[in-house]
Amino acid sequence: MTATHTPIRIMLVDDHAIVRQGLRSILERDAGIKVIAEASSRGECLALMERTTPDVLLLDLKLSTSSDTEGLDLAREVAERHPSVAILVLTTFLDEQLVLRAVQAGAKGYVVKDVDTDALVRAIHDVSRGESAFDARSAAAMVRGVRTPVPEAKPVLSPRELQVLAHLARGLSNKEIGKRLYVGETTAKFHVGNILRKLGVSSRAEAVYEATQRKLL
Known part of the structure; x- marks a missing residue:
């Protein structure tokens, strides 16, 4: 994709430095995207958000803590404190209830980490415009997760x-x-x-x- 306006500003949140480095390298090949910050934890992300506000928060829900809900808690806090930030979940986990809970926490999109680069870039552009962005498996998981x-x-x-x-x-x-x-x-x-x-x-x-x-x- 070729940018015709100000690049979409991204903050990466993933507890693995090598993953963040790889994502930065891949995403910045698109002239319409610029990674402005990286965080490895909820606390680091919230501190960074006080100094700079990205357009899109690219978030892994499973961060290395004793709490399985840290990523969801972070999504909820960002959605409440910084409603202009579009939250896009990028994770290896495709649990049906997790997809639903991510949406309820404020995520505008959900894609798994084995998605191809073009699909991830499209998802970032979509959520930055206020659209939703789910890969086929995540969308199907969300539908299956609804029971009542x-x-x-x-x-x-x-x-x-x-x-x-x-x-x-x-x-x-x-x-x-x-x-x-x-x-x-x-x-x-x-x-x-x-x-x-x-x-x-x-x-x-x-x-x-x-x-x-x-x-x-």
């Missing part, structure tokens, strides 16, 4: 909104949805906005989770 439907009436979605919702679940951008449905990107964005409003959520990832819980997908 919400005991409330389904929101009224138009047939077109249901079509858009199905494409949202596949992680497509507004532009891609527009192409699939033969409408403009602005129209697709309008439908997505209506879906978020009717589901009572604020992000595309939350919309997919909520819609799956309510058996709309």
